[in-house]
Amino acid sequence: MARYIVRRILWGILMLILVAALTFMIFYLLPGADPAVLRAGRDASPTEVAYIRKELGLSAPIYTQFWNYMKAILLHFNFGYSFYSQQSVLSLIKDRLPATLSLTVGAVVLWSLVGIPIGIISGVLRARPLQSRTRNRMAGVLVVAALIPLGLLLVSANWAKVTGGIWVLAAIVVGVTLLTKKGTFMERSTMGGALAFVSMPTFWLGFIVLLLFASDIGKFPILPGSSTYVGITVSPWHWFTALILPWFVLAATQAAIYSRLIRGNLLEVLGEDYIRTARAKGLPERTVIWKHGVRSAITPVVTVIGIDIAALLGGAVLTETVFGIQGIGLLNYNAISDSDLPIVQGTVLLAAMFIIVLNIIVDISYAWLDPRVTYT
Amino acid sequence: MSEQLLRVEDLRVSFATDDGVVRAVDGISYEVAAGKTIGIVGESGSGKSVSSLTTLGLTRSRTTTIEGRIMFDGKDLLALDEDDMRKIRGNDISMIFQDPLSSLHPFYKVGAQLMEAVLTHRKVSKKKARARSIELLELVGIPDPERRVDNYPHQFSGGMRQRAMIAMALANEPKLLFADEPTTALDVTVQAQILALLEDLQKRMGMSIVIITHDLGVVAEIADDIAVMYAGRIVERAPSREIFDSPQHPYTWGLLRSIPRLDLPREDELTPIPGRPPSLILRPSGCFFHPRCPYVQEEHKRIDPRLEPVPGSSAHEVACLLAPEVRNELWRGLGAGDPQEHLVRLAAGAGATLSAARSGDGEPAK
Numbered sequence: 001m002a003r004y005i006v007r008r009i010l011w012g013i014l015m016l017i018l019v020a021a022l023t024f025m026i027f028y029l030l031p032g033a034d035p036a037v038l039r040a041g042r043d044a045s046p047t048e049v050a051y052i053r054k055e056l057g058l059s060a061p062i063y064t065q066f067w068n069y070m071k072a073i074l075l076h077f078n079f080g081y082s083f084y085s086q087q088s089v090l091s092l093i094k095d096r097l098p099a100t101l102s103l104t105v106g107a108v109v110l111w112s113l114v115g116i117p118i119g120i121i122s123g124v125l126r127a128r129p130l131q132s133r134t135r136n137r138m139a140g141v142l143v144v145a146a147l148i149p150l151g152l153l154l155v156s157a158n159w160a161k162v163t164g165g166i167w168v169l170a171a172i173v174v175g176v177t178l179l180t181k182k183g184t185f186m187e188r189s190t191m192g193g194a195l196a197f198v199s200m201p202t203f204w205l206g207f208i209v210l211l212l213f214a215s216d217i218g219k220f221p222i223l224p225g226s227s228t229y230v231g232i233t234v235s236p237w238h239w240f241t242a243l244i245l246p247w248f249v250l251a252a253t254q255a256a257i258y259s260r261l262i263r264g265n266l267l268e269v270l271g272e273d274y275i276r277t278a279r280a281k282g283l284p285e286r287t288v289i290w291k292h293g294v295r296s297a298i299t300p301v302v303t304v305i306g307i308d309i310a311a312l313l314g315g316a317v318l319t320e321t322v323f324g325i326q327g328i329g330l331l332n333y334n335a336i337s338d339s340d341l342p343i344v345q346g347t348v349l350l351a352a353m354f355i356i357v358l359n360i361i362v363d364i365s366y367a368w369l370d371p372r373v374t375y376t
Numbered sequence: 377m378s379e380q381l382l383r384v385e386d387l388r389v390s391f392a393t394d395d396g397v398v399r400a401v402d403g404i405s406y407e408v409a410a411g412k413t414i415g416i417v418g419e420s421g422s423g424k425s426v427s428s429l430t431t432l433g434l435t436r437s438r439t440t441t442i443e444g445r446i447m448f449d450g451k452d453l454l455a456l457d458e459d460d461m462r463k464i465r466g467n468d469i470s471m472i473f474q475d476p477l478s479s480l481h482p483f484y485k486v487g488a489q490l491m492e493a494v495l496t497h498r499k500v501s502k503k504k505a506r507a508r509s510i511e512l513l514e515l516v517g518i519p520d521p522e523r524r525v526d527n528y529p530h531q532f533s534g535g536m537r538q539r540a541m542i543a544m545a546l547a548n549e550p551k552l553l554f555a556d557e558p559t560t561a562l563d564v565t566v567q568a569q570i571l572a573l574l575e576d577l578q579k580r581m582g583m584s585i586v587i588i589t590h591d592l593g594v595v596a597e598i599a600d601d602i603a604v605m606y607a608g609r610i611v612e613r614a615p616s617r618e619i620f621d622s623p624q625h626p627y628t629w630g631l632l633r634s635i636p637r638l639d640l641p642r643e644d645e646l647t648p649i650p651g652r653p654p655s656l657i658l659r660p661s662g663c664f665f666h667p668r669c670p671y672v673q674e675e676h677k678r679i680d681p682r683l684e685p686v687p688g689s690s691a692h693e694v695a696c697l698l699a700p701e702v703r704n705e706l707w708r709g710l711g712a713g714d715p716q717e718h719l720v721r722l723a724a725g726a727g728a729t730l731s732a733a734r735s736g737d738g739e740p741a742k
Contacts, residue, residue: 272478274480276434276479277473279465280434280471280473281465281470281493282462282465282466282497283466296481370482370483371482371528371530372528
């Protein structure tokens with residue numbers, strides 16, 4: 001196993017070098033603004049532009065530039081300086097990474113906590129419709145679960161904003177009625193809702209929630225709007241409330257995807273022979289579903305989560321743009337518009353590194369989850 | 377009647393599907409005495425697995441209709457609620473399945489799965505449960521059990537996996553064991569070992585076995601009584617010996633004659649039963665077997681035969697409209713190699729079929 005990890009890491013490093021070279025090439029091959037011109041600003045004389053170009057080392061042949069670049073990284077861990085602001089790329093990334101991390105971690109937690117249980121419940125209901133005793137218990141849980149955020153919302157909002165509260169109450173009533181209906185109806189509605197969320201573009205959903213809930217432009221101004229993000233060290237409360245809407249937007253689509261994914265897996269697993277054996281052993285149904293069913297169904301979800309986390313850590317550009325969060329995604333996007341190659345290189349390499357590392361972690365965790373998998 | 381451990385009375389199980397109602401089990405009755413083995417034989421789709429799954433309550437669902445009674449230990453299992461059934465499953469009644477690789481959870485060690493079987497029904501410490509697991513593995517003949525108990529199912533060979541499944545089923549010393557095609561997925565030599573193991577364990581523990589299979593060779597070894605199922609019904613039932621010595625139902629003849637035999641000349645062809653098992657949604661009229669029976673007569677397409685005792689034998693029953701003397705003659709003729717046309721003519725002869733008016737007491741009217 002150790003040999004496997006070392007091998008993967010070595011391949012990973014090779015991959016990163018390849019990615020750096022590719023980014024270099026794409027940058028020079030694609031029609032974009034000349035960074036020297038951008039840096040020089042309007043009405044710059046050709047001499048000034050030529051001077052700046054030489055300063056930035058852009059007049060050297062491309063392979064020399066690449067060689068200098070790799071040398072700086074490998075020997076000095078220096079990722080270069082922004083063409084635009086001369087800030088060190090590394091410091092820029094360090095500044096913006098916490099925001100992206102906060103966004104990613106919160107979204108992942110939220111969509112896992114919401115999507116996975118919904119998927120499991122939906123799968124279980126399909127396979128074995130509820131007994132009425134369980135149904136009533138679940139209705140009770142749902143009411144309590146819905147009342148807590150309602151309480152939080154009311155606390156943070158104006159008491160006068162009753163309209164928002166009525167809307168939430170209506171949602172609870174609908175939810176409870178759905179629960180008391182036949183199992184298949186609830187299952188169909190949750191999966192239908194999931195489908196709706198999967199189909200929504202993130203930025204569209206982002207704007208919608210802003211228009212509904214942002215304190216500056218929303219119909220029910222109960223949450224901070226865009227560009228209100230602050231670091232957790234500055235003010236934990238503001239950090240948290242500013243991220244609620246972006247978390248919701250990111251989690252909504254993903255939770256839907258995950259719930260459908262795990263529901264499908266679980267239904268498949270529940271048809272397997274070893275589930276029949278578990279029941280024949282006299283195990284309680286709850287144990288059969290969780291210890292035997294979910295345990296098997298969850299392994300593909302682990303793979304998908306790893307990839308999704310890696311993708312998000314590279315920067316959720318759309319969400320960051322809509323909500324004005326100064327994260328890696330926005331950094332990357334602005335750098336591309338400014339033809340600021342060093343920053344683009346830095347963020348791309350960062351994203352690639354996340355993906356490689358997370359893939360290794362996911363593969364290793366697979367061996368841990370499934371004893372049939374071995375690596376040499 | 378006194379010590380019948382299990383008595384299935386007129387069991388009917390049907391599933392409502394989009395294509396119609398599937399009558400998987402259509403009125404079967406059988407009994408198992410303590411310490412005895414009954415073999416239920418039939419093709420795929422004959423309903424044999426469904427009847428045993430139903431005994432354990434594993435077919436209950438919104439779309440299933442179950443009627444009849446299953447008396448076990450003085451209780452009607454069909455009337456018990458889920459919690460009570462769970463106390464019986466894996467405890468008083470156990471079941472082993474066909475493919476031990478897919479029937480054991482791939483992610484948990486074998487020992488852990490065995491311990492689970494114990495801990496579900498007995499309040500003992502984990503240590504005791506583990507010791508019991510090792511004991512059970514030894515009981516079923518798995519070498520080096522202390523090490524094997526920490527292996528995963530994929531690290532066992534096919535035969536050993538089946539032994540492990542048997543160990544798991546026996547964890548709580550059940551009174552009754554259902555074995556659903558336990559040897560079908562195994563090599564022939566391993567088959568023999570597993571059957572010998574089951575026989576040995578039965579003697580030691582005094583448990584009853586219901587063995588379900590399509591392989592008459594398997595039941596010849598191990599069963600005291602045999603019930604032949606077709607299209608959800610039992611068409612013939614007798615002590616093991618009599619099924620092989622004087623089978624009465626054309627379907628049974630077909631099964632017996634499709635077994636490859638070492639003692640017959642190689643050139644002899646197997647005589648398979650033509651056709652396929654009938655749909656359990658739209659079953660044939662009259663005798664269910666009539667579309668595939670070489671000796672079918674006009675009345676057989678209209679009259680549905682019931683299980684009737686065979687004259688001259690106390691425990692032998694068959695559901696066939698041909699007269700007993702004709703059946704004996706046909707079987708003799710088959711064994712002697714008489715030409716098929718001769719046999720068919722025999723069946724068409726006057727008086728070959730018992731007349732339509734049959735009263736409930738089984739007296740053939742003439």
